[in-house]
Amino acid sequence: MGTVYKVEQLGTNPPYYYAVKELLISPNTSEEERNSAVERFNKEIALLRSLKHPRIAALMLPFQDRGNYYFAMEFVPGxxxxxxxxxxxxxxxxxxxxxxxxxxxxxxxxxxxxxxxxxxxxxxxxxxxxxxxxxxxxxxxxxxxxxxxxxxxxxxxxxxxxxxxxxxxxxxxxPGQRRSVQNPxxxxxxxxxxxxxxxxxxxxxxxxxxxxxxxxxxxxxxxxxxxxxxxxxxxxxxxxxxxxxxxxxxxxxxxxxxxxxxxxxxxxxxxxxxxxxxxxxxxxxxxxxxxxxxxxxxxxxxxxxTVTAAGPICPRCGFHNRPGAKFCKRDGYQLVQGAVPPPQARMSQPILARPVRQPLQARSSSILARPVGSGGSIQARPVAPSNGVAPASDPTVAYRAGLQALNNKNYAEAVNQLKLALSQGGTPYDILYNLGRAYRQYGLSVRDIDQKLSQENMKYAAEQFEAALQHSNTSFNAYFQLGMCYRDLSLLPQAGQSFKKALSLNPDDPAVYYQLGLTSLEQGSFRDAESYLREGLRLSPEHALMLVALGRLYGETKRTRESIEALRHAVQIDASSWEAWYQLGRAHMRAKEWKYAVSAFERARKTGAQNPNIYSALANCYLKLNRKAEARQMLDEALKRDRTNAEALRLLKQI
CATH class of the missing domain: 1.10.510.10 (Transferase(Phosphotransferase) domain 1)
Known part of the structure; x- marks a missing residue:
């Protein structure tokens, strides 16, 4: 029915490949058989266009040349x-x-x-x-x-x-009967x-x-x-x-x-x-x-x-990444497939904490204006023990129960147990550090539901990490987590200060360079951002997230070809990252390479992302290609997901 070729896109470094399928039709084929073959080929194209799944090779572009029928697909190595x-x-x-x-x-x-x-x-x-x-x-x-x-x-x-x-x-x-002319x-x-x-x-x-x-x-x-x-x-x-x-x-x-x-x-x-x-x-x-x-x-x-494939868990921040991720989306830390939560979150003897049904309400705080490392320690309020927790004189049991609850994502119970352990005289640094983790994880878990509650919990998390540093001012993890809290709160100068302190304690950690690069990029310090990201890539050349950030930086500084090269490298390392494909599409848009941009955005859709910006960007490309019907369809998809999408609303007026 067809022949499949591996083809290389010229002018790219490193090489960029596609699989191209050609419909084979013998010169001796009748007109009826030819039409049937072309119809089947077009049906395959239409069917593939509707499929967006990480385990199915994606359609990139159908085309005809000299009377022959072709379509280009994602090249699958292996x-x-x-x-x-x-x-x-x-x-x-x-x-x-x-x-x-x-x-x-x-x-x-x-x-x-x-x-x-x-x-x-x-x-x-x-x-x-x-x-x-x-x-x-x-x-x-x-x-x-x-x-x-x-x-x-x-x-x-x-x-x-x-x-x-x-x-x-x-x-x-x-069953048991043979197929025959008499028994069809x-x-x-x-x-x-x-x-x-x-x-x-x-x-x-x-x-x-x-x-x-x-x-x-x-x-x-x-x-x-x-x-x-x-x-x-x-x-x-x-x-x-x-x-x-x-x-x-x-x-x-x-x-x-x-x-x-x-x-x-x-x-x-x-x-x-x-x-x-x-x-x-x-x-x-x-x-x-x-x-x-x-x-x-x-x-x-x-x-x-229960049947969705579980991705690797970041051993630093505990974030559950998508299946196949090589670096943590939240902190940039290199992942190992099958990794488990941080060692502090595991116990030799599991102790089941009583579930708390109320949402975790963080107390208000204004500590974030003061420099890192200043201020006194947190005075935790005593909390009554939950069911099954041993005597008040033993902080170890409450501490272990808090870690177990944290590992089970029961953040309210984790806070209760860790506060109890602190009030009973447990080791201050360990408890405060994990208390900060509990508040931060809860803040992240409700970020898309209740922004105000998320911010309050993030502030309280920062308090705990600052207090932990009063007891151990050489803790790389505490400085790193504190920097993450500040970034989540958009307090970028404080975040940079914390990450630089973490870097002084561990100068060979690529994740710190990644965070410093992002923080500098968000502050508009492009020269610093490029320096941090390049150093991080020297330590970890296959860090896809770092390459995406570098591609964004080159885009911001109008270095379009460098942006495209960095982002092509990123998608070759991690072809399932919708962010990488999306940024590559934007880079091709800046270069006015509309067809390449469409291909990249389609790949971003294929990986399952529901981000409305992908659809509005596709609509923009289709308009440039004078394909108004497809542009209108993409605008509908964008506005279905976000009725306030600025790009979609602007393009809608043009149509």
């Missing part, structure tokens, strides 16, 4: 699972395959939940890419289709037969459960290195026989392989007996992982019992909040 399997010369590791397939389930859940649902129809190892970061990307939607409830069968029966469900053939027969089966069209079958067949191939038999459900024990290394358990005197049970369930001939959604299959796959990995995934275990091929696995629906 290898397909087909290539990985070929290079391995044997079955792939079970745990890794399960993790990859859970990621595929995330993409399937997304397309199956569209209105109307989108059915991939050609899910197989060759269409699943694994990036160098070990992330899954689906790359071929050539025969995908939108589900039509009014149809009795598929218009075209396409797909790769080894991975195709019975309904791919346009009809299904009664009952007409049926593919739905989301056809992709579930294909995913099971893909797993069969990856875990056995045998291509699955077409339209066949594997017999119990057959997969384990092909790969004895698969994890097995003794259940009722029988040896049961959980991952085999999932594959058998997915590949049932009767689609009513398969998993009824990709999310249900993802939950079942989770239970096939080791217990330690399940705990890290933070999703309840789904037990898969022994079963016959016709038995249904009952998978309880999980709340949306």
């Amino acid at each position: 290898r397909s699972l087909e290539k990985i399997l070929e290079d391995s010369h044997g079955p792939l590791p079970e745990e890794q395959v399960v993790k990859w397939m859970m990621q595929v389930c995330e993409a399937l859940t997304y397309i199956h939940s569209r209105t109307p649902p989108i059915i991939l129809r050609d899910l197989k190892p060759g269409n699943i890419m694994i990036t160098p970061d070990n992330e899954v990307q689906l790359i071929d939607f050539g025969i995908a289709r939108r589900f039509d409830p009014n149809k009795r069968t598929n218009t075209e029966n396409l797909g790769t037969i080894s991975y195709a469900s019975p309904e791919h053939l346009g009809s299904i027969t009664t 089966g009952r007409p049926v069209q593919t739905d989301a459960r056809a992709d579930i079958y294909s995913l099971g067949a893909t797993m069969f191939h990856l875990l056995t290195n045998y291509e699955p038999d077409p339209i066949q459900t594997p017999a119990p024990g057959s997969i384990l026989a092909k790969n004895p290394r698969l994890l097995a358990r003794e259940v009722g005197g029988k040896r049961i392989c959980p991952v085999e049970q999932v594959i058998i369930k997915a590949m049932q001939q009767d689609r009513e007996q398969r998993f009824q959604s990709a999310e249900a299959m993802r939950n079942a796959l989770l239970s096939c992982l080791p217990a330690s990995v399940q705990a890290h995934a933070a999703v309840p275990t789904v037990q898969i019992p022994a079963m016959s091929p016709a038995t249904t696995i009952t998978v309880k629906a999980q709340p949306a909040s």
